[in-house]
Amino acid sequence: MGGTAPPGGGDRWAMEARGLGKRYGRKWALRDCSFRLPAGAICGLVGSNGAGKSTLLSLAARLTRPTTGGLSLFGTAVTEDEVLARCAYLAQDKPLFPRFTVEETLRMGAELNPRWDRAVAERIVRSGPVPMGDRVGTLSGGQRSRLALALAFGKRPELLLLDEPMAELDPLSQHEIAGLLMAEAAEQGTTVLMSSHQLADVATMCDHLLAVADGRVRLAGAIDELLDAHRLVTGAYLVDGVPPEIARHTVVESRTTGRQFTALIRRQGPVEGDWRATEPSLEEVLLGYLRSPGTPPLLTADAQVTDEHEGEVAA
Template sequence: MTDLPILEATGLGKRYRRSWALRDCSLSVPSGRVIALVGPNGAGKTTLLHLAVGLLSPDQGTVSVLGQAAGSGEALARIAFMAQDKPLYESFTVEEMLTFGRRMNPKWDNDFALRRLASLDIPLKRKAGKLSGGQQAQVALTVALAKRPDLLVLDEPMANLDPLARHDVMRGLMEAVADTGMTVLLSSHVVSDLENTCDWLIVLNGGRVQVSGDLDELLAEHRVLSGPVEGADALAARVSVVEENRSERQATLFARTGPIPLSPQWTDRPVSLEELVLAYLRKPDAAALPRPALAVS
């Protein structure tokens, strides 16, 4: 496994006319992870992904994949990208899609593609436009996986799929990760898609990176603290409060803190992934960023 970050951005920004879709984005993500990229609509998720795979050029800053400039031939050879609309040539048969993939990608694994589609009972002679939404997603994922990329980038891959199809696509993705050890960067606004699958979290909010880090570490260092409102100010001064709610008698603090002694009137509990994401999205000025390990030129 390489020591180079799979994805690294420094001061990255992209502007559309007078508005910044992404600004001052700096992050460094290690290889071999399943990375969840979350945020509300319009947060800049697709822009970041398109910059990473070379479909867009930055207006400021830099972005690289395994040390190679995004969009360069060296980087593109190591990336597979599956867009939200599951791009397939609708007039092509599934078999013709595989032929197209084989001709375009020197590391193409046609035996893998055939085995995977056979296991899913997807007929090779059927036109892509005649497949169900779930089957189209599986064919698009197969084409991406058969490229044998180091980095697989997926933009809302489960969008518009029913729950069973969503489960099947995610299961197939996780099986491929287990078999190959590749890195996956997966955007979604549905947090439940990410439970028990992703181990690195990036939260984009308003075009800026708000959270980035190892998911287990992020969950471990956040707590929900509950107790009498009279002691809330004193406790809040000892921890980093992301969000708080107070009633006449009760206070609840969502805090970034390690183990901390509490008076008997106070309780604390771990947080869930959904709670973590929503707490930060509700507070755009709050941030949970790791100590960066950006490469030094």
């Protein structure tokens, strides 16, 4: 906790979950999730299939309602109608009407959205290029993604929710769509929450991370801070078990290969003794937490829900 105290306004947090849970039948898809996402962040939502990523996006996009707890966007509960205009959601299959032309699709966007920005939407489509007269059903995967993003950005959302935006695109389209997404988010100051399995993309495109496993939050916060909190230590294996200088820290996972001992640790102060300590990559930290369900979750100060409004315990 601590660092900078948030000012009174709710706009500092694009998203805030408190004890959020969702149950489908007997199975909890999401359970007891509390975290914050600062406005302006580009956040990667990662985790195994079935970990709760799509459920979280559906809750934020109001496609489904929480079983427990609450979720607010820019300080307004997601159940209030006013969040609709501030948020855009793009499902993985990018649903569009196949018989509409590109132009008709954009006109639909204009008629459905009060804050529609025609210039932005048309710029995104034309830089494709996606011919205005073509029917959606005849477009390539990359063109369809571009049109779907044009609809999303034309809405001028403050928060953009994307479910696997680059999945199933060829490498060139992936590169173009990712570049488009980053550039538009930069120009409009949009907060982005995007699920992805491509960790290399998450590492360059995102500044924040939200990792879920088994319906619970495992890691949340600024990627720089998350990485800096950890070290990958290597040294000679001289005693049985985890060496005492290493056991002082939170050991996420460790292994021995012959006489070599390697561990991913969450630092508690400096690493002492004859150890080679390097900053791990995003992939190493993430895989460590996904493989070790016993390690307590880590939320950086920015991502923790503090209780300035209610007495309820969040973590």
